[in-house]
Amino acid sequence: MRYLFLLAILTFLLACSSTRSEIKTEGKEEEVQDKIHKDQLIEVAERFYARELTSGTGGDISVRVPGTERIIVKATGTCLGDLDYGKLSTINLKGEVIEGNPAPSHEADIHAVIYSMRDTVGAVMHMHAPYSTAWAAVGELIPAVTQQSVNPLRGVAIVPYYRVGSPELIEAVVEAYRNPETSVVMMENHGAFVVGSDLYDLLYKAEVVENTARIAWLCKALGEPKQFEF
Numbered sequence: 001m002r003y004l005f006l007l008a009i010l011t012f013l014l015a016c017s018s019t020r021s022e023i024k025t026e027g028k029e030e031e032v033q034d035k036i037h038k039d040q041l042i043e044v045a046e047r048f049y050a051r052e053l054t055s056g057t058g059g060d061i062s063v064r065v066p067g068t069e070r071i072i073v074k075a076t077g078t079c080l081g082d083l084d085y086g087k088l089s090t091i092n093l094k095g096e097v098i099e100g101n102p103a104p105s106h107e108a109d110i111h112a113v114i115y116s117m118r119d120t121v122g123a124v125m126h127m128h129a130p131y132s133t134a135w136a137a138v139g140e141l142i143p144a145v146t147q148q149s150v151n152p153l154r155g156v157a158i159v160p161y162y163r164v165g166s167p168e169l170i171e172a173v174v175e176a177y178r179n180p181e182t183s184v185v186m187m188e189n190h191g192a193f194v195v196g197s198d199l200y201d202l203l204y205k206a207e208v209v210e211n212t213a214r215i216a217w218l219c220k221a222l223g224e225p226k227q228f229e230f
Helices: 002-050 108-117 130-137 147-154 167-177 199-222
Strands: 060-064 071-074 088-091 097-100 123-127 156-159 184-187 191-196
Touching: 002 060, 002 071, 002 088, 002 123, 002 199, 060 108, 071 108, 088 108, 108 123, 108 167, 108 191, 123 199, 130 184, 130 191, 130 199, 147 156, 147 199, 156 167, 167 184, 167 191, 191 199
Parallel strands: 156 184
Antiparallel strands: 060 071, 060 123, 071 088, 088 097, 123 191, 184 191
């Protein structure tokens, strides 16, 4: 009887040890995944800044850690050109800070809602690129004047100007993204949101959007540009 009692205790202790080991392993995997995506976000953000898709401390960028509800986003008042771990916030799908810098971007709530609505979105960018912002400022959609721009601009929308971080801006951008075809949302007198399947898809898509906006502006200077049909 005593032997059976001791065996039961030993089995229980081994089970507890195994559970603790599994928790530690899961925690380690989560930490590794977060580090990989933070490093990628910092790298891509530097490339955004180098390509003048934003300036100063404007704009923001985020990435969702695949298979989780964790979103890594640029902290407010920081520059995309010199991010580090201390300038990143980790939030959940409710927009609540769960780790890192306690002051995420003013538009972090928009990022969180977009991820909640769209499982296919793995990264989000809010850019202040000059040419695409200029088209938004005059209230016009960027014309699809190149073959390369047809797919990125197939799902482009434009919303009126609202104050940064205001409920009205959040509602307007989110409403535009309720259309599953929408990948670019232009904000009058502000900039544009772009979504991608991952950080690199996001970067390439944003580059095409801004390059097309520039080409379309040059076309306007020469005459009325021919547009591709969607």
